[in-house]
Amino acid sequence: MSVKAAEKRKLSSNMEDYLEAIAVLKKDEGVARVRDISRLLDVKKPSVTGALSVLSGKGLIVHERYGYVDLTPKGEKVAGSVKKKHDMLVRFLTRILDVDPRIAAEDACRMEHTISPQTFEKLTGFIEFVETCPTGDRPDWLKGFDRYFKTGRRPKCKIRQAGRKTKPGK
Amino acid sequence: MSVKAAEKRKLSSNMEDYLEAIAVLKKDEGVARVRDISRLLDVKKPSVTGALSVLSGKGLIVHERYGYVDLTPKGEKVAGSVKKKHDMLVRFLTRILDVDPRIAAEDACRMEHTISPQTFEKLTGFIEFVETCPTGDRPDWLKGFDRYFKTGRRPKCKIRQAGRKTKPGK
DNA sequence: GGGATATGTTAGTTTTGGGTAACAAAGAAA
DNA sequence: TTTCTTTGTTACCCAAAACTAACATATCCC
Numbered sequence A, B: 001m002s003v004k005a006a007e008k009r010k011l012s013s014n015m016e017d018y019l020e021a022i023a024v025l026k027k028d029e030g031v032a033r034v035r036d037i038s039r040l041l042d043v044k045k046p047s048v049t050g051a052l053s054v055l056s057g058k059g060l061i062v063h064e065r066y067g068y069v070d071l072t073p074k075g076e077k078v079a080g081s082v083k084k085k086h087d088m089l090v091r092f093l094t095r096i097l098d099v100d101p102r103i104a105a106e107d108a109c110r111m112e113h114t115i116s117p118q119t120f121e122k123l124t125g126f127i128e129f130v131e132t133c134p135t136g137d138r139p140d141w142l143k144g145f146d147r148y149f150k151t152g153r154r155p156k157c158k159i160r161q162a163g164r165k166t167k168p169g170k
Numbered sequence C: 001g002g003g004a005t006a007t008g009t010t011a012g013t014t015t016t017g018g019g020t021a022a023c024a025a026a027g028a029a030a
Numbered sequence D: 001t002t003t004c005t006t007t008g009t010t011a012c013c014c015a016a017a018a019c020t021a022a023c024a025t026a027t028c029c030c
Helices: A013-029 A036-043 A046-057 A073-096 A099-109 A117-131 A138-150 B014-031 B034-041 B045-057 B073-095 B101-111 B118-129 B140-151
Strands: A062-065 A070-071 B061-062 B069-071
Touching: A013 A036, A013 A046, A013 A070, A013 A073, A036 A046, A036 A099, A046 A062, A070 A073, A073 A099, A073 A117, A099 B014, A099 B034, A099 B061, A099 B118, A117 B101, A117 B140, A138 B118, B014 B045, B014 B069, B034 B045, B045 B061, B073 B118
Parallel strands: none
Antiparallel strands: A062 A070, B061 B069
16 A cells, blocks of 8 residues: 555544634635634644644645645635535524524534535525525525424414314424 | 532533433343443444443443443433434434435434534424424425425426426426 | 744643453353 | 353553643844
């Protein structure tokens, strides 16, 4: 077997977080510094230095001593894919389930590392399905959910409403 | 500071997994043995012994040397809450998004440890909303999603649909 | 240019949770 | 009972990823 220094093995969620942070900083501030990564992820600076050396070793970032941090194309790709998952999750949680934005963001930060490609696809399709609804706003059935969640009662259903065994929820 | 031996601190996902496994085994086989936990979680036996001693220390299980493992009421509670999240996620992924059951199970195993209480609530409500739909089966809008996902086309919308019902092009 | 101050790195420790090797106890077989 | 096999435990070791303390550079200001 050839000795491959730049491991192909899957990244830990921690390392994914570092890449994501670097991407965010580059976008928001133009450059990524150890200090800012440290603040953003709420870890101490030596932890950042350590992580950077790992990511360097995998060919995901470029970092020279005391200098800025930059993503390689490979690193960009990973960061981008994580961010896409993150954004999708936030969108799903806030726009469809109406979860509090703060909580949605936190959940997304954790779930973005664990979601499978297939679930990502499906969820993305679902959001798209909702958001491109011809009625413009939230589709009616989704408003039905809002109401169901708040009151435990479902809205009148157009399809035959015989008898109705009204027990809300369980 | 008072010396609290049985820490109240949040459990790691690993420890949650052990509790869950123990609960599963107790239910399926009557008792939980080190060997079976080891198989179920795909770790070696010494890792199990180690984990058990941690969980014991937290008052979540009872385990005497060379004996069976049992959950304390506290342990049951934790295991139950994890399982509830697991089942809910599987249900959501398979029944609503139509994710492959195998993949759904794997996703659930990872996500069950990261989902917030609020998101759990919302998601549970959403599933309930769908499953108690008066039309019995999948609600129409959900069938609309199935179709949208497969063909890229949304079903005819009752609300004004100017002409066009042509190609199944995506 | 020469210090303060801010920023980055190194070295060494800790915590978690996995692994091996070797041993100890329990159970089945004889 | 004695022996073999299975199961569980102990005593290490390893790796990831965080931390602190101390040191090294850079930067800014005078």
